[in-house]
Amino acid sequence: MFLNALEHMARRKLLLIVGILSLCYLLMFWRGIASADPQSMRIDSGIPASNADLAYAALSIAGSMLSVMVWGLTIVLGASILPDEMEAGRMSIWAALPQSRFKVYASTTFAPLVVSLIFGYLLFGLTAIITSFYAPFTPSSIPLAVLSMPVWLSATWAFVILFSMIVGKIPAMLITFILEGFAVGMGNMVELAKGVPELHESTFYTVARVVTFILPFERGYRSVQMGLLPKASMLEEALAFMGFGGDLPLWEIIYPGVWAAVLFFIGYRIFLKKDL
Secondary structure (H helix, E strand, C coil), X not given: CHHHHHHHHHCCHHHHHHHHHHHHHHHHHHHHHHCCCHHHCECCCCCXXXXXXXXXXXXXXXXXXXXXXXXXXXXXXXXXXXXHHHHHXXXXXXXXXXXXXXXXXXXXXXXXXXXXXXXXXXXXXXXXXXXXXXXXXXXXXXXXXHHHHHHHHHHHHHHHHXXXXXXXXXXXXXXXXXXXXXXXXXXXXXXXXXXXXXXXXXXXXXXXXHHHHHCCCCHHHHHHHHHHCECXXXXXXXXXXXXXXXXXXXXXXXXXXXXXXXXXXXXXXXXXXXXX
């Protein structure tokens, strides 16, 4: 079923479109950073920016763009796989074979997550490599970035698959896109509050923290960026408003994966009751 789901997605023009957009993005990013000069950038104090500063700025901005692409791919593929397979009648064939419903569910639903992870690793990895050619830097923690990628994407993947079985494909996409944007906005406020004591003590901050706990879509993304960004940069505080204001505690790095596992199990229970 896993290979069948991969073949089903490979036939869709979406993957071709995403592949073309990815190549266009990498080309434009390469041209942009190749023309950048760290010495032309200056911090508020007037000190010329270093290679690490340029790399920090480039990866921060590129990461925001890449997250939208990878999120979008995860949402569209995740919301489509089960409804499409059921409508085509293939799911009833797989379920009729001598195998557990869990194997059918897991094998089918893991395919979009694998595809999204491949694109995520390629886009973020190649962006970091291209950056290092023109602005040499030392990432804070490559293992953290690598391990955080599946934690980050699994939250969106598990949520949209669950809701695709409850409300259907298109509504699930819309709901997930809206909630993702809301969660990112609240996450930005949480990160900004790390450097603004007045905001940290406000009711709005408390609400933002609750939202990021209930909808931890962007926590994993921040840990991916936290691992890729340079170890030391004078631009760190200047770019805090973009959501990179400091370290995440270990539980926040792990929590989206645990949250996704719970939603995955709930989705499986709903799948068991489906009349295929």
